[in-house]
Amino acid sequence: MKKYLVLFKSLFKELFLTSKDSVFWLTIFPTILFLILTSIFGNMEENVQFRVKILGDSEMLKGILDNIEQMDAEFIQDYSQETIDALKVELERDNIDAILVLPNDFDKLYSTSLLLRKTFLFRQVPVELYDVPLRQSSAIASDVIKGIFGSMDVPENVGYEVHNLSGEQYDYNNFIYPGIIGMTIMSVFLCAFMSYLIYFRRKKILRKISTTPISMINVYLTTAAVNLIALIIGLCGLSVVAYFLGVDVVTYLPSMIVHTLIACGVLTMMTLVVMTFSSNSSGLFVFQQVFLQIQMFAGGFYFPLKVLTPFIRKLANFLPLTYTVDGIRSAKGLNSLNTNHYIVPLIYLLLSTLIVLFRSRKLTVLQ
Amino acid sequence: MSNNGETGSATVLEVNNLKKYYPSVKAVDDISFEVNAGEIVSILGPNGAGKTTTIEIIEGLRTKDEGEISYFGRFKEVNNEVKNRVGVCFQENSFFEDLTVSETIRLYKSLYEKSLDTKELIEIFELEEKVKTRIRHLSGGQKQRLAVALAFVNDPDLVFLDEPTVGLDPHARRNLWEIILKFKSQGKGIVLTTHYMDEAQQLSDKVYIMDHGNIITAGSPQELINSSGLESVIEFPEESSALFEDVIIAGEYAYLHTRDTVSAIRKLLESNVTNFVVRQPTLEDVFLKLTGKKID
Numbered sequence: 112m113k114k115y116l117v118l119f120k121s122l123f124k125e126l127f128l129t130s131k132d133s134v135f136w137l138t139i140f141p142t143i144l145f146l147i148l149t150s151i152f153g154n155m156e157e158n159v160q161f162r163v164k165i166l167g168d169s170e171m172l173k174g175i176l177d178n179i180e181q182m183d184a185e186f187i188q189d190y191s192q193e194t195i196d197a198l199k200v201e202l203e204r205d206n207i208d209a210i211l212v213l214p215n216d217f218d219k220l221y222s223t224s225l226l227l228r229k230t231f232l233f234r235q236v237p238v239e240l241y242d243v244p245l246r247q248s249s250a251i252a253s254d255v256i257k258g259i260f261g262s263m264d265v266p267e268n269v270g271y272e273v274h275n276l277s278g279e280q281y282d283y284n285n286f287i288y289p290g291i292i293g294m295t296i297m298s299v300f301l302c303a304f305m306s307y308l309i310y311f312r313r314k315k316i317l318r319k320i321s322t323t324p325i326s327m328i329n330v331y332l333t334t335a336a337v338n339l340i341a342l343i344i345g346l347c348g349l350s351v352v353a354y355f356l357g358v359d360v361v362t363y364l365p366s367m368i369v370h371t372l373i374a375c376g377v378l379t380m381m382t383l384v385v386m387t388f389s390s391n392s393s394g395l396f397v398f399q400q401v402f403l404q405i406q407m408f409a410g411g412f413y414f415p416l417k418v419l420t421p422f423i424r425k426l427a428n429f430l431p432l433t434y435t436v437d438g439i440r441s442a443k444g445l446n447s448l449n450t451n452h453y454i455v456p457l458i459y460l461l462l463s464t465l466i467v468l469f470r471s472r473k474l475t476v477l478q
Numbered sequence: 479m480s481n482n483g484e485t486g487s488a489t490v491l492e493v494n495n496l497k498k499y500y501p502s503v504k505a506v507d508d509i510s511f512e513v514n515a516g517e518i519v520s521i522l523g524p525n526g527a528g529k530t531t532t533i534e535i536i537e538g539l540r541t542k543d544e545g546e547i548s549y550f551g552r553f554k555e556v557n558n559e560v561k562n563r564v565g566v567c568f569q570e571n572s573f574f575e576d577l578t579v580s581e582t583i584r585l586y587k588s589l590y591e592k593s594l595d596t597k598e599l600i601e602i603f604e605l606e607e608k609v610k611t612r613i614r615h616l617s618g619g620q621k622q623r624l625a626v627a628l629a630f631v632n633d634p635d636l637v638f639l640d641e642p643t644v645g646l647d648p649h650a651r652r653n654l655w656e657i658i659l660k661f662k663s664q665g666k667g668i669v670l671t672t673h674y675m676d677e678a679q680q681l682s683d684k685v686y687i688m689d690h691g692n693i694i695t696a697g698s699p700q701e702l703i704n705s706s707g708l709e710s711v712i713e714f715p716e717e718s719s720a721l722f723e724d725v726i727i728a729g730e731y732a733y734l735h736t737r738d739t740v741s742a743i744r745k746l747l748e749s750n751v752t753n754f755v756v757r758q759p760t761l762e763d764v765f766l767k768l769t770g771k772k773i774d
Contacts, residue, residue: 117585118588118589125575316573319566322539322566
C-alpha cells in the first residue's frame, strides 16, 4: 500500500501541484466556462417551440394552429379534473408551456355567440388558460393563444379565465451546470489522463516503471486516482461559484457523485482500451479529439437533446456521457431522456474493463 | 540460483538460443550467453546488431520468439521476484521532471521490496548538493548519474546498464567506472552495453560482440585481442589508404592491422605520409576487424 501512496504523492505533485497548466485547465477553466456560458445564454429561453395542451376539441382552432409552426399543440378530448391537475404539475415543471381548457362544443358555442353578439342572448364562450408568467416561453405561448382568439373576428366573444401558476422560471444556470460537470469530467479523464499517459509513454517513463515490480495497470489506476482528486477539486470550485449563481447544487449533489464516479470509470477504462490498441501517440490523440468533439456537441451538454436533429439525438443515445449529464439533470427534472441513466455507461464500463483485462499485456510489453 | 562451485560465480542470467524475428529482419538470431555474479559482461555491436532487442527481451519489455532465459537459476520469466532483483538503466532516461532528486529516489525505492539507503546512494553517486533540486534543473550528467543510481536503488543482483556514461565528462566517466566496479565487487552481475570501447575494455570480464543478430565472438577483452592475431595497428589519414590492400576505413582514418610494422611504416614515409600513429591493438581494433565498422 505504501508504494501506491508514494506513487500517488509523486504523481499528484508532478501532474497537478507543480503544473500551472493542469491547475488552470482542471480547476479554474470549468468555472470560467460556466461563467461564460451563463453570461451568454443565461437569459435565453431553451426552445423556440411552444408546447401547449388543449383540453377539448375544436376544428376551427386546429385549422389555425396547424399554420403556426412554433406551436406544438396537442388536443386532449377526454379529460377529467385529474388530467388538468396533472398537466398543471407538468406546466410548473416546465414540461409544457400552456394549458387551454375549452368548453364542450366550443366550435358550436363560438358560432352561436357570433350570431347572437348583438342581441341580449349573447354569451361569451368561457375558456380557461393556464400559464406561468415568470417563464418567458409560457408567457409567449399564452400571448400567442390570446392572439389567436383576438384574430377570430370579435375578440370579446371569448371570455378568458387566466390562471397564473407559480412554476419555476426556466433557469439556464441549473441546466448548464451538469453540462459543465460533463465537460470537466472529459477534460480530466479524457484529455488530461490520456495526455499524461501519452506523455509518460513518449518520454519512456512507463518503460522504466515497467521494470519495477509494480503492475502497470496499477500505475494507470493510480494516475486515474490523481486525476479524480484533481476533478473533485475542480468540481468543488465550480459548485461554489454555481451555488452563488443560484444553482441548486445541494439537490444535484447525490446524483452528481454517482454519475461522475461512473463516468470517470468509463473514461479511464476506455482510455486504457485505446492504449492497448494504439502504440503511438497520434492514435490516442485522434481518439481523444474525435470522442471529445462528438460527445461534447451531440451529448446535450450545452443544449437540450430535443433541439438537436433526430440523427444526432439517436447518436447521443450511444454515448456514455450523455447519460451522465442527463442523469445529473434528472435530479432537477431537467432531463431529456426518460430511460435508465446507468445501463449504457455500465455497459461501456463492463466491456472496456473486459477488453483491458484480456489485452493487459499490451499495456506493458513493447512489440 | 545455480552455482559453479566458486563463491561469487553463481549464474545470475543464462540465455539459450534466443531468437526474435521480425518480418524483414532477424533481430536476434539464436544467441546464448550467461552472466555470473560479480561479473561485468559487455555486449558490443554496431547499430542494428540486435543488442537493444536482446536486452529488452531479457528485461521483459519485449516478447521472444524462441529460446530460454533463466534468471538466478530459478525463474524462466520476468516476474515480480525477478524485477525485485534486477536493476535497469536505459540509454534514454526520463524522470518526473518536477520531483526532486530525493523524491525520485524515494519513489523508485518504494516500488521494490528491498532497497539501498537513500543517503548512501546519493553519496555514492555524488548527488548530495542536488538532493532538493528538481530534475528539470539538473544537468545532463547529473541526470545520467541519477539514472544509474536508480538502477542500483533496489540493491539488485543483476543490473543492465545501457550506455551508462553517455553525456558524462571524462572525469565523471571514470568516477562512474569506479562505482560500477565497486558494485561488481559486491557480487552483482552487470550487463553493460556501451559505445565506448575503452569502457568495455576497462570494465568487462567478458565481451560479446554482436552483428546481424548473432554473437560473432566472445571472451575477455584480452582474449579477444590475443585471438584476433593483431600485433600492431597503424592509424593514418584515409586519403592514403590506397597504399595498402587490407586497410579498414572508418571515417577520416584508415586502420592497418599488421605484423610487419617496420615495412608498413617505411611505405608510409616513402609516400610522405607522416601523420600516422602506431599502437598496440585494442578492443576497438578487434571490433573493427570483425564488423568492418567503427562503433558510432
